Amino acid sequence: MDIKEKLMSFIDKQKISLKTPTSPVLGAEFVTSDEFEGRTAVTAQPQRRAGLLNHHILTPEAEQAVIDSIEALYFESGDVDVGEHELLKFPDSADVHVINGMRSRLRKQQTIVSRRVSDLIMQKQGLCSKEMERVTELQREVIKGVGLCVEGRKKLAQGRSQFTSASLGILANYSKRQKIACVIRSLRMIRTLQMTDVQLQSLLKVEDYPGAIQLLLECQKAAATFKHFTCISELSTKLQDTLEGAEEQLDVALAKVAANFNAANYEKLQIAYGLLGKTQTLMDQLHMHLTSHIHNSAFTIILGYVELYNSAGSCNAGSGSSFSKLQYSELCKYVNEESFLPCLLDLSKCMWNVLKSYRSIIKWHENDGKVAEEDVSCKAEKDVEAATSRKYAKQKLEHGLYRIWQDVQAKVRTFILASDLSHFKFDDFLRILDVINKLIDVGECFCGSKSETLNESIKKQSINYFRNHHRVRMEELHMFLENEGWEACPVKSTFSIYQLMEYRFLKGKDASFTQISTPTSSPSKKPRNYH
Incomplete structure (x- = not known):
């Protein structure tokens, strides 16, 4: 009989013998049958088993080496017949020593693997206990949930019945x-x-x-x-x-x-823009409207006087054109002498109203800032945004003071320089000077400006006016000197020209001139008599 078939038969008989407990001697007798040669090896089985159990403890490195020598087939989880795998390794010729060596190797591997598994189980025993407690707790929760479901079903049944x-x-x-x-x-x-x-x-x-x-x-x-x-x-x-x-x-x-x-309307606008979150936009739009109003109102006033005192046919700006299509500087040239002073007064009043409105807006914001400071403890988060808006409005208004006044100056200056004032009556010219001087005072009170633009324009017109006035008077005097008859007037020898009221103002000027020209002249020298 082949050795492999004998071993298979031996293994089957060993399985039967494990099912029926016997004494070690009987087991030994069973193993040493006539079908297997080598009674000495079989009878020595208990001694070898005892020797393996009492085998000395290996080092961890040695154990790891033994574990590494185990074939991968033993770690597969599928249905693998490892017995048949080991039998296939047997040599064709029976050798008891080889078989015993293979058994010893497998026994050693089994012992080390069993010990390692036992060690791992002992290490995880605490975690296993905790998991078991969790499982137990989960069972209790499941039992409680089942109880709630049962109770709910009972209540539903009761509700269905009632x-x-x-x-x-x-x-x-x-x-x-x-x-x-x-x-x-x-x-x-x-x-x-x-x-x-x-x-x-x-x-x-x-x-x-x-x-x-x-x-x-x-x-x-x-x-x-x-x-x-x-x-x-x-x-x-x-x-x-x-x-x-x-x-x-x-x-x-x-x-x-x-x-x-209007304070009431302005406050409403402030609240409305605040609801929209556009308080800063309000300030920007306000300055834009002020600039636009200065330009539009000045143009409208000048246009009204030009159309009132001039006919449409007298416009020399071009064929088919009208006064409304002209630029402001060109339109001012069509203001005649008769309408100049009323037009200047209306223009100044309009500019004054613009400045007054701007000052009222600044005052409103100053009062609003004081009220906000008194109520600063009432609000928290909104105060930061409100303070930022107030600061922006204050800076915008302060920067706009000079700019607004510059726009007003520019409109009045353009109007003054567009006309020739040298032919005006002296009283009318004085009234024009008075209006401009008052406007200059307003500018100084408004933003502290010296109004160089207005001063320059009125100075230029004054020089032109007095040059023309002097020329006209000299021509008139020349005409009188040439055309009038002159006759000696009998006066006393002590007569002086300074005795006439019209020429008394020349006395001081003549004395200073005489003192400068002839400092060594006699003090008893009398002025020349004019006959």
Whole structure:
């Protein structure tokens, strides 16, 4: 019989012998059958087993070397027949020593692996205990959950038995009522949003700008809440357009305030722009409107006087053109002598109103800053933004003082230099000088400016005027000297020209001139008599 078949038969018999416990001697007798040669090796099996159990402890490096020598086949989790694998390694010729060596190697590997597994189990015993506690706790929770489910089912069964179809119908109707009430509230809100435009126009008509902006912002917020409705999504676009229109009306109202300051309207505009978060934009727009108002009002005043005192056919600016198409500097040239002084007075009054409005705006902001300082402890976060806006407004107004006055000077200077004042009456010219001097004083009080532009313009016109006045008077005197008859007037020998009231002012000038020209002259020398 082949050695491999004998070993397979031996293994089967060993399995049978393990099922029926016997004594070591009987086991030895069973193993040493006639089918297996080598009684000495079989009878020495208990001694070898005892020797393996009492084998000395290996070092960790040696154990690791033994573990590394184990074939990978033993670590596979599939259905692998390792017995057949080992039998295939047996040599064709039976050798007890080789077989014993293979058994010793496998026994040693099994012992070391078992010890290593036992060590690992001991190391993880604490974690295993904790996991078991968690499993136990989870079991308790599951039992509790099952109990709650059972209790819930009992309650549901009780409710099913106690509630009737009528009660359930009441609950269903109540639920429908709640849903319908929610729909009604939504419809009312939609109707209110649809009527916003009418309310907004009425608020803007009565100049309630803060109320109008607040209403628009609330409507936009509500529209964002109900944006899932198709009509509301379209309304949101309409509200945005309405808000832009409201901002344009605010800008128009700001232009009116810039031209003619009104504290109540200005405060409303401040609140409205504050709700929009555009307080700094208000200041920028205000200065733009002031500059535009100075230009437009000056042009309108000059144009009115030009059209009043001149006919359309007398315009020499070009064929088919009108006075309204001319530039301001060109238009001022058409102001005649008769309308110059009234036009200057109206222009000065208009510029004075602009300066007055600007000063009123500055005063309003100063009072607003004082009120804010008194209430500084009432607010926390908004105070920072408000303080920044007030600081920006203060700086903008301070920087705008000189610029506004420069614009006023430029308009008045252009008007003065555009006309020839040398032919005006002396009293009219004095009135013109008086108006300009008062305007210069206003500029100094307004921003501390010396008004060099106005001073230069009026000085130039004064020089031209007195040169022309002197020339005309000299021609008139020359005419009198040539055409009038002269006759000696009998006067006393002590007569002096300074005795005449008209020439008394020359006495001081003549004395100073005589002292300078002839310092050594006799003090008894009398002035020459004019006959």
